[in-house]
Amino acid sequence: MRSSYDTLSDNYSITFKTVINANTPPTIWPVAALAIPSNAALNGFILIDHDYLIRSMNLEMSSGFASPFRYNVMLVIGTNAPLITIGQSFSSYLNLAQTGGRNHIANVQQAETVSFVDTPIHVGAFRPISIYISCNTLVNLPMIVSMNLQGERDLVAA
Amino acid sequence: MGSSRQDLTPYTLSFDGVGTAINAVFPAAKLLTTFKLDRALGIVGFQMASSMTVAQAAAQMALFMVVGSSDANINLGQTSNIFAAHLANVNNSGGLVTPANQSTVVIFQDSGIKLPPGNPVSLYGCAANNATEIMFAVLNLYTILIK
Numbered sequence: 001m002r003s004s005y006d007t008l009s010d011n012y013s014i015t016f017k018t019v020i021n022a023n024t025p026p027t028i029w030p031v032a033a034l035a036i037p038s039n040a041a042l043n044g045f046i047l048i049d050h051d052y053l054i055r056s057m058n059l060e061m062s063s064g065f066a067s068p069f070r071y072n073v074m075l076v077i078g079t080n081a082p083l084i085t086i087g088q089s090f091s092s093y094l095n096l097a098q099t100g101g102r103n104h105i106a107n108v109q110q111a112e113t114v115s116f117v118d119t120p121i122h123v124g125a126f127r128p129i130s131i132y133i134s135c136n137t138l139v140n141l142p143m144i145v146s147m148n149l150q151g152e153r154d155l156v157a158a
Numbered sequence: 159m160g161s162s163r164q165d166l167t168p169y170t171l172s173f174d175g176v177g178t179a180i181n182a183v184f185p186a187a188k189l190l191t192t193f194k195l196d197r198a199l200g201i202v203g204f205q206m207a208s209s210m211t212v213a214q215a216a217a218q219m220a221l222f223m224v225v226g227s228s229d230a231n232i233n234l235g236q237t238s239n240i241f242a243a244h245l246a247n248v249n250n251s252g253g254l255v256t257p258a259n260q261s262t263v264v265i266f267q268d269s270g271i272k273l274p275p276g277n278p279v280s281l282y283g284c285a286a287n288n289a290t291e292i293m294f295a296v297l298n299l300y301t302i303l304i305k
Binding site: 122 | 165172292294295
């Protein structure tokens with residue numbers, strides 16, 4: 001039986017827009033043309049000043065696309081380095097993978113949510129929770145991304 | 159609320175390629191990427207995300223998460239331990255090709271899957287030998303250490 005309705009009181013979000021474009025600087029954080037899927041550029045991060053338990057994480061993105069490119073929006077915990085290599089030093093927790101179409105310009109949306117009930121993700125104090133994006137080409141790719149975390153302060157660690 | 163506070167560790171597998179690198183028409187499937195555990199782990203859940211651009215007049219594309227096999231080629235009709243599948247059919251004949259994006263999340267709440275050391279977790283794919291077919295896939299395994 002659920003014993004409490006007020007424990008999910010420690011929630012955090014990152015929401016930003018950017019443009020992956022060779023000629024226009026990204027609007028918020030640096031984005032680079034990178035070989036995917038292994039390399040990824042930091043696009044935003046948060047630092048929480050206490051130990052934290054993630055009960056649910058949600059990642060959403062919307063972008064325009066045209067030619068056949070591939071990109072990946074990912075949630076990574078434990079680093080805010082400008083560039084990382086996924087699969088060697090770091091694993092991701094949540095991904096939105098996207099390929100491009102052909103002869104077709106459209107808008108795409110993706111979202112995914114993961115809820116950990118019995119095994120929350122423990123994040124130590126000041127351990128970065130970051131959004132990385134990799135893209136195999138620099139095209140005029142407008143994108144909006146939102147990451148939302150629902151959780152609670154880790155009182156055991158405190 | 160659950161009371162467990164055991165740390166959760168993700169493992170990530172990914173694949174980025176075109177049909178010429180896959181070249182296996184359903185129900186045949188080709189190994190895309192795999193890893194073998196060096197310790198006993200419990201899988202408490204996973205997320206598999208994929209996007210596939212299927213060319214007109216090519217073949218269906220498919221992605222499978224398989225536990226317990228790392229053979230280079232398998233026949234899906236004879237394979238068990240498929241944990242998740244993403245399927246994309248051939249596009250219409252209009253010439254406009256829109257990618258198929260999919261994401262699957264499975265969380266085993268009160269239990270999990272015990273993976274002994276050396277047991278592979280793999281991604282298998284199907285696609286025609288066609289460079290215009292594009293697949294991008296990521297698998298995140300959520301694991302805990304078990305004894």
